[in-house]
Amino acid sequence: MEKEIEERDKALASKEQEINNLKNELAFLKGQILNKKGNANITSTSAPNTLLHKSMVSNELLGHVINLKYQHAMPLYRQQTYFDMMGANLYRQTLSNWVIGAACEFEDVYNIMKEQLTLMFI
Structure with a gap:
């Protein structure tokens, strides 16, 4: 029961x-x-914050472009073809502007790392 x-x-x-x-x-x-x-x-909702202010690029796409360029040694003209095959029309100039913009944003980080490395070997 x-x-x-x-x-x-x-x-x-x-x-x-x-x-x-x-x-x-x-x-x-x-x-x-x-x-x-x-x-x-x-x-x-508001757009998410991105590394490059007033740019349409997401942080993920920017990281992918930089990764392809520097880690996989893929030049921007080949990346343009790569993105064209996926249906995204991204011009070399746009990709180049993104890479340059990211480099400018990380310049302070680069300088601090460089300073720390030079102090290690002195």
Whole structure:
């Protein structure tokens, strides 16, 4: 008898959880479709911070371009062809500007590392 009661309680708790999940999903979908005024509920967020200010390049793409250039010794004209094959029209000048911009942003880091290395060998 006690086992039956425990099983019923578990089944009831499971059903209650399922109902709550469905209620939450329904409320979310209603909020997605219409807001209180009956207009479409469209929200926008700010763009993520990137290394190169006012540039369309993401940090990941910039890292990939720099990695291809310096670690894999792939010149920018070959990277342009590489990106063209993937359907992204990126010109050499754009890639070059990104690499130069990243170098300018990391100049302070480079100078500190250089100073630390020269102090190690003096």
